[in-house]
Amino acid sequence: MPLLERKDSVTIARGIISKSKATETEVVIDSAIDRFVRYAEHGPTQDADRGHALVRVRVRNKTPEGYREATASCGSLEPAAYKAALERAQELALVAPPNPRLAPLGGAVMVPMVLRDRATIDQTFEAKARWIKLATEACAKHGLFPAGLAQTTGISRAIVNSCGREVLSYQTRAAFSLTATGKNGEGWAEAIARTIGALPIEATVQRAIDKALAAQDPEPIEPGEYTVVLEPAAVASLLLFTGYEGFGAREYEEQTSFLCGRLGQQVFPPSVTIHDDYRHPAWASLPFDGEGTARTQVVLVENGVPKRVVTDRNHAAHSGGESTGHALLQPSSHGPMPQNLVLLPGKQSRAELVAGVERGLLVTQLHYVNLMDPRELLLTGITRNGTYRIENGKLGRAVRNLRFTDSLVRTLGTLSGISNEQVVCGALFDGECVVPALRLSLRFTSTTEF
Amino acid sequence: MIEIAKLAVAEALKHGAQYAEARLVRLVRQDLVLKNGALDGAESTEEFGCGVRVLVDGCWGFQAMPLWADHGPAEQNARALGRRAPVVAKALASACTKRVELAPEPPQQGSYSTPLVEDPFAVKLSEKLELLRGCDAALQGRAETVVREASLSARAEEKWFASSEGAEQHQKLVRVGAGLSSTAAANGTVERRSYPASFGGNYKAGGFEHVRAWKLAEAGPRVRDEAVELCSAPLCPPGRRDLLLMGSQLALQIHESVGHPSEIDRVFGHELDLAGSSFATADKLGNFRYGSAIVNLEADSTLPGGLDTRGWDDEGVASGKWRIVDQGVLKGYLTSREWAARIGEARSRGSARAEGWANFPIVRITNLSLLPGTWELDALIADTQDGVLCDTVKTWSIDQHRLNFQFTTEIGWEIKNGVKGRMLRRPTYQGRTPEFWASCDAICNASHFEVWGVPNCGKGNPMQVAEMSHGAAPARFRGMTFL
Structure with missing residues (x-):
């Protein structure tokens, strides 16, 4: 099933809108092609070549007390199916209580379309098999157990509404990862890019193997507060929580955000600047949000001072400003969210960060990070895939994994170095961001035996 | 529909597959969320598609697509999937070593439907909204409350499975979920209370009768007041003391520290690329002391009300019941x-399942329960000298081997x-899985046993979501470390 072309999406959406009896109607049409292979010691273990389409219809009827709104969706482009979805949405909207907070749907906007990378979307399974052989054979040479993923994805999204909004764009993503496991320690590396051509497969394989070999036979270590150099993947696991739980207007309004009482204050060192930037060259993000509003680049933290939260149309209307273009698909109980976080790099190399540590740790990755207290961004999680001592500025032996429990607000306040890198990283939960490595202090509350 | 599945299987065999299976799945969902009195989400979703999995010379191939007529007649699409799945397997053959x-499986034919009293999709929307409004009204009345939320969810999953070995199965699974929560902000802190469980409430297989039985609105004032009181409650002090876990928190403990470590693909390293592996390695089978002698953990894909209760898994294997941990081993x-x-x-x-029609079946936790013991809850509290009673999941984290965990509950006392006293804020305990289960010295009896649903278990890479339940009665764990 190919990705939808603009004319197909818009024709379907307009057809649905023309049949709607609601005051306002919005149609979102997604199509996706996903091809992936997971692998382990004997090669591919799971794979899929799959296509998908989803039509989402949002209707709203205006009343003096506010809009009555509801949504229905169907995994089909068949007229009977989306007609039924429209009817279900209309039926739900009839009984929905009016919501006085809802702003009218947005009107016409000019949003440039991001093109798809056909070579990435069309990459063959034979090519993925070659990547996998490279990884499994390299691991075999070193007696390591491989596990990883090779994936290429293309999506299209069109948002059309009855107020004249009509936007469509494409998104392409390629990813390759390897976890290499020895008898007593693991290493990992991952590459994420807009196109397959930008994926450094051999370097990724080598990096995972180097990490694994250095991670064998880790020494016991005591919990406590350590100066750490967090590699970009570990930084991403922490930073993404500011997006999930802090920088959105809804969390701020509901008083659950760590920004409550901190906007405009010098909360972090002046070296910390965080943007939300959909135009960053590291990714091909959709140029519009879940309401079809053009995304904007937002300075969230400038020189250590939190500046603002991101909004959607409803929150912008409530606070008297313009939407920053950060709506999720509507309606959403989460509220607006930054989905393209960029922590700006510093000037030092990663090696220089390490060289500045007298006694501390280098952390490759943080696993299963979760939130304990949103107001302080109190987080817990565990190190993974290679944690190493740093002594007198030099990398030393691997140590056993440790659990940290610390406030991100506190720990960013101890920041003493930012690397000059910009790496796209994800985490166990949803989302990706562009981050450097950081040197700071982190509190570890328990240890493991591995 | 089963004929369409058989067409896909036949086509795959024609194109070189030695084994083939086809799964047609129709998913229907309805979700309603009322937040601060306004409808924050009202959604009705329908999907229908097919996934075909084949083995060609021992290498897997999988193809999936929607089966609506817009992509061509369903028969034509099913054949196309049957043709293409072996192509994927052959393309990957060079990397398969x-x-x-x-494992052999006698092919089974039949059908299964979730037993239910009241079809959740037949209950009028206006009645569902009225129920949510009643919850919202019950949560009102305190100035400190910043978020009131009530939600309802109904899901129907109908699937048809056919394999080249002759399996032909039809299943209709129905699940419901509902809950309410209140968030209060005061004294510079924010606290939430939920009922009957957090993150959307409880979920069960069955009909709207479960939603009615939870009597959500009746719990509203208590939930609201506890959230407010928590904002001025003292933090749970650190140190070692006994831990009494109520059912929904114990369900999470079962899920994370017994369910995931006993997934066989994790044990053999095939989830190392994302979720991790397992400390419960195969050499420990039959001889490893997982917990105290009163700890019996039973997997049961026939458990009444269980979210993973069904006739067969997604490889056509019949549901069943077996022990993961028996008398602590x-x-x-x-x-x-x-x-x-x-x-x-x-x-x-029979633990292989796939999310919807577009996913490859992987090993999943099925319903997994801690079998009840002999205690009454009041007697258990009276028997505890220095402890904390913890209830309702707030946050959780566990390591990649499923050993070191740290969990926080919404509330503690x-x-x-022997007396339950002051309320404690943010109780956080940490431990190591075998020591935790070894410290279990008392489990409440069957009258306290409840089935708790997990509707959103993530596993795989790319991640798939699956549902399962964990039955539990409150239990005591001696000498746990509080942070």
Whole structure:
């Protein structure tokens, strides 16, 4: 099933809108092609070549007390199916209580379309098999157990509404990862890019193997507060929580955000600047949000001072400003969210960060990070895939994994170095961001035996 | 529909597959969320598609697409999937160094439907909204409350499975969920309370009768007031003391520290790329002391009300019941046809499942319960000298081997000299899985046993979501470390 072309999406959406009896109607049409292979010691273990389409219809009827709104969706482009979805949405909207907070749907906007990378979307399974052989054979040479993923994805999204909004764009993503496991320690590396051509497969394989070999036979270590150099993947696991739980207007309004009482204050060192930037060259993000509003680049933290939260149309209307273009698909109980976080790099190399540590740790990755207290961004999680001592500025032996429990607000306040890198990283939960490595202090509350 | 599945299978065999299975799945969902009195989400979703999985010379191939007529007649699409799935397997053959062998499984034919009293999709929307409005009204009345939320969810999953070995199965699974929560902000802190469980409430297989039985609105004032009181409650003090866990938190403990470690693909390293592995390695089967002698953990894909209660798994293997931990000793794993032989079992336990139609079946936790003991809850509290009674999941984290964990609950109460006393904020305990279960010295009896649903278990890479339940009665764990 190919990705939808603009004319197909818009024709379907307009057809649905023309049949709607609601005051306002919005149609979102997604199509996706996903091809992936997971692998382990004997090669591919799971794979899929799959296509998908989803039509989402949002209707709203205006009343003096506010809009009555509801949504229905169907995994089909068949007229009977989306007609039924429209009817279900209309039926739900009839009984929905009016919501006085809802702003009218947005009107016409000019949003440039991001093109798809056909070579990435069309990459063959034979090519993925070659990547996998490279990884499994390299691991075999070193007696390591491989596990990883090779994936290429293309999506299209069109948002059309009855107020004249009509936007469509494409998104392409390629990813390759390897976890290499020895008898007593693991290493990992991952590459994420807009196109397959930008994926450094051999370097990724080598990096995972180097990490694994250095991670064998880790020494016991005591919990406590350590100066750490967090590699970009570990930084991403922490930073993404500011997006999930802090920088959105809804969390701020509901008083659950760590920004409550901190906007405009010098909360972090002046070296910390965080943007939300959909135009960053590291990714091909959709140029519009879940309401079809053009995304904007937002300075969230400038020189250590939190500046603002991101909004959607409803929150912008409530606070008297313009939407920053950060709506999720509507309606959403989460509220607006930054989905393209960029922590700006510093000037030092990663090696220089390490060289500045007298006694501390280098952390490759943080696993299963979760939130304990949103107001302080109190987080817990565990190190993974290679944690190493740093002594007198030099990398030393691997140590056993440790659990940290610390406030991100506190720990960013101890920041003493930012690397000059910009790496796209994800985490166990949803989302990706562009981050450097950081040197700071982190509190570890328990240890493991591995 | 089963004929369409059989067409796909036949086509795959024609194109070189030695084994083929086809799964047609129709998903229907309805979700309603009322937040601060306004409808924050009102959604009705319908999907229909097919996934075809084949083995060609021991290498897997999988193809999936929607089966609506817009992509061509369903028969034509099913044939196309049957043709293309072997192409994927052949393309990957150069990287396969060992053949996948499936444990034998006698092909079964039949149908299964979730037993239910009241079809949740037949209940009028206006009645559902009225129920949510009643919840919202019950949560009102305190100035400190910043968020009131009530939600309802109904899901129907109808599937047709056919395999080249002759399996032909039809299932209709119905699940419901509902809950309410209140968030208060005061004294510079924010606290939430939920009922009957957090993150959307409880979920069960069955009909709207479950939603009515939860009597959500009746719990509203208590939930609201506890959230407010928590904002001025003292933080749970650090140190070692006894831990009494109520059912929904114990369900999470079962899920994270027994369910995931007993997934056989994790045990053999095939989830190392994201979720991790397992400390419960195969050499420990039958001899590893997982917990105290009163700890019995039973996997049961026939459990009444269980979210993973069904006739067959997604490889056509019949549901069943078996012990993962028996009298404290590791006795079993969650397996699929690909993995059963690795631990010397002749047949799969039937734990392979896929999310919807577009996913490859993987080993999943099925319903897994801590079997009840003999205690009354009041007697258990009275028997505890220095402890904390903890209830309702707030946050959780566990390591990649499923050993070191740290969990925080929404609320705790101090127990001193057998008396439940002051409320405690953010109780956080940490431990190591075998020591945790070894410290279990009392479990409440069957009258306290409840089935708790997990509707959103993530596993796989790319991640798939699956549902399962965990039955539990409150239990005591001696000498736990509070942070």
